[in-house]
Amino acid sequence: MKTSEKILLISLDLFNRQGERNTTSVDIAHELDISPGNLYYHYKGKDDIINALVDSYIAKINAISQVSDDHEDFYKYLFYCLESMHLFRFLFQNIAEISSQYPGIHNKLQRLAKFQRQHLRKLLTELQKNGTLIGSSEDIDLLLDIISLTLFQSLNYYQMQGDSLTDPDIVYRTLMTIYFSLHPYYREDSDNAKIKQAILNKSLVSKT
Amino acid sequence: MKTSEKILLISLDLFNRQGERNTTSVDIAHELDISPGNLYYHYKGKDDIINALVDSYIAKINAISQVSDDHEDFYKYLFYCLESMHLFRFLFQNIAEISSQYPGIHNKLQRLAKFQRQHLRKLLTELQKNGTLIGSSEDIDLLLDIISLTLFQSLNYYQMQGDSLTDPDIVYRTLMTIYFSLHPYYREDSDNAKIKQAILNKSLVSKT
DNA sequence: GTCTATATCGGGATAGAC
C-alpha cells in the first residue's frame, strides 16, 4: 500500500480514537514509523489530510444513494449512511470546530447532509404514497426532522453517555430508535414487523 | 461587577460565538481590555475558567430540577433545561474533545445528563400513570431515548444545518420536535392541544 | 489588582542531504 494511503487510514483511526484535536502530525508520523518530514511530503498538512478524508466520506455517501425505493431500502439507506458516518465519526463529534478550523469543509458537509435529507424525504414520501405509512405530509416533514436528527447525532449522543463506539453494530441501535419513531405511522397490515425483526437480528444487510 | 465574574461572562460569550478551541486566553483578556497577566491572576488558565463555567451550568440544571410533576411541568422542565444548555452551548458543541482536554469535566457532565434523564423518566412515568400518556413501559423507555437525544443534540443538529443559534427562541423548535414524538401516545381527551398551542405561541413560560 | 515583559513549550512547516 502506498504511503499516502496509509497516512489517510492511520489518520482516520487516530482521529476517531483520540479526537482530531488531540492528534498532531507528529503523532500520525510516529504511528506510521515515518518521519514528520515524510508526512509533509505527501500532504501539505493536517488540513490536507482532513480534506482528503472528507472527500472520501462524501464519495462513499454519494455512492450509496443509488438505491431504488421500496420499504427495505429505506432502512438499508439509513444503515449504509450510519455505517459510513461511524467510519468517519471524528467528523461529527466536533463538526463545529472542525468547520471553523478548516474552511470549506463546512459547506461540503452541509450540502451533503441536505442531499441526504432530501433523499430520505423521497423515500419517506414513497412509503406514504404506497400506503406503508399513514400520515399527512406535515407529519412526514416532522418525521423527517426526527429521523435526520437521530441519523446525524445519535453517535454523539451515545458517546456523551459514555458508551463505546468501537463496535460498528452500534448503528443498529440507531436504526431501532428510528424504527420506533416511525412505528405509530405504519399501517396495520404493513411489513413493519419484518423490518423490526431484521434490525433486532442485526441482519438488515448481509455481512461481507 | 468583579473582574473574575466579568471574565466568566466574556469567556462564555466568546466560547459560544467562536468555539472554545478558537478562543485563547489572550482573546479573552483583550475583549475585556485587561492584560493576560491580569487574567492569569484570577484564573490559573483556560481550564480553570471552563471548570468554573461547568460548575455554574451544573448548578443551574440542579436548581431547575426542583419541580412538581404535572403535565405542563414536563415541558417546562425541558424548556428550562434547553434554555440553560443554549446558554452554555459551547459545552455541547464539542463535548468529546473538551472532555478529553479537560479531565474531570466529562464525568461531571455525564452524571448530570444521567440525572436529567432520570428526572425525565420520572415525569414521563407520572404522565403514564395518570393516563395522559398511553403506552407500555417499554414504549416509555424508547420515548425517553428519543427525547433525551433530541434534548441533548438538537442544538448541534441545528448548527450543523447552518441555522443560527443566537436567538434563544430556538429552544421552542426543539420542544415542538419533542411534542411531535410524544403526540401519538397522548390519550384522546388529554390536554395536549393546549401544550401544542403554548409551544407554537412561545408562551410556555412567562418571559421575564 | 493590574500592568509589561518575557520565558516556555508544543505543534506546524521547511530545507537540504541521502
Add this chain to the structure above:
DNA sequence: GTCTATCCCGATATAGAC
C-alpha cells in the same frame, strides 16, 4: 520517497514592577 535538523509561530504561563 524518506530522513534529520531546524525554524517559526502562537498559545500558555510566570516574574516582577506599579
